[in-house]
Amino acid sequence: MRAIADPLLVNDAKPERELTTKALAEALGTFFLALNIGMCSGDLAPFAVGGTLMIMVYAFGHISGGHFNPAVTLAVYLRGKLGDATNAAYYALAQFAGAFAGAFVSNILSDEPGYPAPAADAGALKALLAEAIYTFALCSVVLNVTTTKNQEGNSFFGLAIGATLTCSALAAAGISGGAFNPAVGTGLPLAAAADFSSVWIYWAGPLLGGAAAGAAFKLMGSE
Amino acid sequence: MRAIADPLLVNDAKPERELTTKALAEALGTFFLALNIGMCSGDLAPFAVGGTLMIMVYAFGHISGGHFNPAVTLAVYLRGKLGDATNAAYYALAQFAGAFAGAFVSNILSDEPGYPAPAADAGALKALLAEAIYTFALCSVVLNVTTTKNQEGNSFFGLAIGATLTCSALAAAGISGGAFNPAVGTGLPLAAAADFSSVWIYWAGPLLGGAAAGAAFKLMGSE
Amino acid sequence: MRAIADPLLVNDAKPERELTTKALAEALGTFFLALNIGMCSGDLAPFAVGGTLMIMVYAFGHISGGHFNPAVTLAVYLRGKLGDATNAAYYALAQFAGAFAGAFVSNILSDEPGYPAPAADAGALKALLAEAIYTFALCSVVLNVTTTKNQEGNSFFGLAIGATLTCSALAAAGISGGAFNPAVGTGLPLAAAADFSSVWIYWAGPLLGGAAAGAAFKLMGSE
Amino acid sequence: MRAIADPLLVNDAKPERELTTKALAEALGTFFLALNIGMCSGDLAPFAVGGTLMIMVYAFGHISGGHFNPAVTLAVYLRGKLGDATNAAYYALAQFAGAFAGAFVSNILSDEPGYPAPAADAGALKALLAEAIYTFALCSVVLNVTTTKNQEGNSFFGLAIGATLTCSALAAAGISGGAFNPAVGTGLPLAAAADFSSVWIYWAGPLLGGAAAGAAFKLMGSE
Numbered sequence A, B, C, D: 001m002r003a004i005a006d007p008l009l010v011n012d013a014k015p016e017r018e019l020t021t022k023a024l025a026e027a028l029g030t031f032f033l034a035l036n037i038g039m040c041s042g043d044l045a046p047f048a049v050g051g052t053l054m055i056m057v058y059a060f061g062h063i064s065g066g067h068f069n070p071a072v073t074l075a076v077y078l079r080g081k082l083g084d085a086t087n088a089a090y091y092a093l094a095q096f097a098g099a100f101a102g103a104f105v106s107n108i109l110s111d112e113p114g115y116p117a118p119a120a121d122a123g124a125l126k127a128l129l130a131e132a133i134y135t136f137a138l139c140s141v142v143l144n145v146t147t148t149k150n151q152e153g154n155s156f157f158g159l160a161i162g163a164t165l166t167c168s169a170l171a172a173a174g175i176s177g178g179a180f181n182p183a184v185g186t187g188l189p190l191a192a193a194a195d196f197s198s199v200w201i202y203w204a205g206p207l208l209g210g211a212a213a214g215a216a217f218k219l220m221g222s223e
Helices: A019-039 A045-066 A071-076 A087-107 A124-146 A159-177 A181-192 A201-220 B019-039 B047-064 B069-076 B084-109 B125-146 B155-174 B183-190 B201-220 C017-040 C045-064 C071-079 C085-109 C124-146 C156-177 C181-192 C201-220 D018-040 D045-064 D070-078 D085-109 D124-146 D155-174 D184-192 D203-220
Strands: none
Touching: A019 A045, A019 A087, A019 A181, A019 D124, A019 D155, A019 D203, A045 A159, A045 D124, A045 D155, A071 A181, A071 A201, A071 D085, A087 A181, A087 B125, A087 B155, A087 D124, A124 A159, A124 A201, A124 B019, A124 B084, A124 C181, A124 D155, A159 B019, A159 B047, A159 D155, A181 A201, A201 B019, B019 B047, B019 B084, B019 B183, B047 B155, B069 B084, B069 B125, B069 B183, B069 B201, B125 B155, B125 B201, B125 C017, B125 C071, B125 C085, B155 C017, B155 C045, B155 C156, B183 B201, B201 C017, C017 C045, C017 C085, C017 C181, C017 C201, C045 C156, C071 C085, C071 C124, C071 C181, C071 C201, C085 C181, C124 C156, C124 D018, C124 D045, C124 D085, C124 D203, C156 D018, C156 D045, C156 D155, C181 C201, C201 D018, D018 D045, D018 D085, D018 D184, D045 D155, D070 D085, D070 D124, D070 D184, D070 D203, D085 D184, D124 D203, D184 D203
16 A cells, blocks of 8 residues: 655645755746747747646646746745745746746747747737736646645646646737746846837736736635 | 545535535636637637636636536536536526636637637538537546546546547537537627527537437446 | 545456447447548648547546557457457447448538548558557557556556557558558548558558557566 | 555666566667657657657556666666666667667658758757757656656656657757757667768767756755
């Protein structure tokens, strides 16, 4: 008979891990996420980007919870599964550092590295709405598949999280640029020395969506 | 040793949840399903649409069973896993409300929102047949992966359900429009103020398919 | 603590099920497999076809083992997980009936139903080799993921089996037509009243591959 | 109550298996991996190639750990889950034999078999960097999903590993050719009698990436 000693919720306080190890996991995962957003373009890019989120969640979720996104970190913090706010700050710093490093490497490897940018004809309001709504979806999926007792020990958490990014990018990349993530939405334009006038959208939209997902989760009363 | 207290069948009466919470979960999931049908077009749309069903089933299945479709609700009701008919009515109402809201948002975000419509040269009978057959597949998959004792606790239920929609849309969207769902088949044309003359097909076909799936499941005698 | 009473190997004798129920499950699964081969064409068809196999394995595997293919039935029979040869015969009959029915419906719904046929310039020998090698892969995957004790209770069996068909079709459909299955390789040309001169390839190749997979599995000594 | 006797870590010493059986599993898996790299081209090839790795990991992982790549074998060896160096040498030999055989068959079946080659305008340094970074990702995923106690018994290991190859090929095949694997990076050009001047890149890059992944895993302290 197999005894299962370790906690099986992907997002739980995990006091047995040091914060620096968790931060390293967050930096590595966000590195590859930003790198592959920079490296991929064309119709299949949403599959590469969502797939990269999936594999990083499966690889490093057992260490840090697998956020790679300050909006997800905000939602998990509001859910009460991250400990205190210091942890959230460390996570966000590690995510920005990882995203910038990944973006930097994509600028070395690729002649035309990509970065998220709203469509010229969409307007800031539509872009903001799209970023908020789809980050709400992403964070709602994360909270429901990695923090609820009655889905403990499932094997689908990474698939669900990665596929949310793929579907959201297929639906809305043509409007908002499809970041749904302040870290990659800042790190990639920064490394490409691109226009920064729309970067606020990747802060306001995703953080709004992440906070709303935390509130909706509480409203629905799962444990 | 880990004790598993909660029921692990995705579709079970779940008396511990309030009906309003379940209805909210159904509305949210159908919102995103209709939204992404509205937002996505082109060859890869079936992957975005089926992927969206998958992620919503994984996120909210533990709350409501993850139907997002009155035909699925009918099949689960006939299977005896939804409680009384009042629940089915609440589910269907929530699904229609969610579908209309998602369709409405897709009309705000997109300049050319999509909605299901039969191919002009297919004829109503072929469209009806396609909707019925593929909804039969969808509901048969749902019943077998979320309500059978010997597949309890599996991690593949959302993947199987979402992929059924993807494959069905790849096969038959060019004939029937590929709704397989009265809620999205009504909500999207309504929000787009489109021609309503074919909407009956998305009621008759899917409800016929869902009822047949319930009957076939009983015939095959799984528990 | 949860007690798991039913056997968790997907392919096991399953004496608690009646043979007619198993045959019905095989017929239904092969119906949808053949239907979607008939309905889908273009670059994405391998995803629709492999996806259909995946969902049918997840839906009906717990009833019949989810073969939908006489070559798989042969391999499982040689593996000793199907009981006596009468069962194999019933399975094969049900598969042919289902494949023909699915092919027939694809001819009603589609103006240009597809069916497997070797490439004109490939030659029979290359087509035969491709059918044998890729059916060997398919049957090896089936035996390893659905009949081995140390992978009991896994949630990936349908994904692995369906993806094998997708990858094999991506690799070899341009050479052999990509049936890897005597039932669909006969039922679809029959319903389309197509040239039958190459149909022997879909018998000889897959049955050879299935038998070799059974032998290789024994050689490798898994239980 | 189900008793689970066998070890559930995919990569563990597995002393109950003979080394020749493990080597045969490695040869078979690498055969199909190299075969499908040779057979597939075009935009969807990364899905066929990563999908093939996934199915082979699911099929043969329970026998050999499912490496099919000397860089992965190096990382698992450094992680201490392969036993002594003799095992690593046998694995690498089996992988090369399998890759060459698969490449050979792809040359029989296909008129234009593919093989990895750096882009003419990328330069050796960029190709080397891409091979090292993405093999680091692949080996990090393998170590985290197949050798850590707190992810024991998961069903996602093959999906995560295969998707890493798909995403890496989508991102970097246009730069380095996308082998991330000394066995396929040598076997395919050899069977095609192609230019060998860049083959060193598929040794240096992946082995560097695999060794770095082993070191990073130790640094992060998982068990």
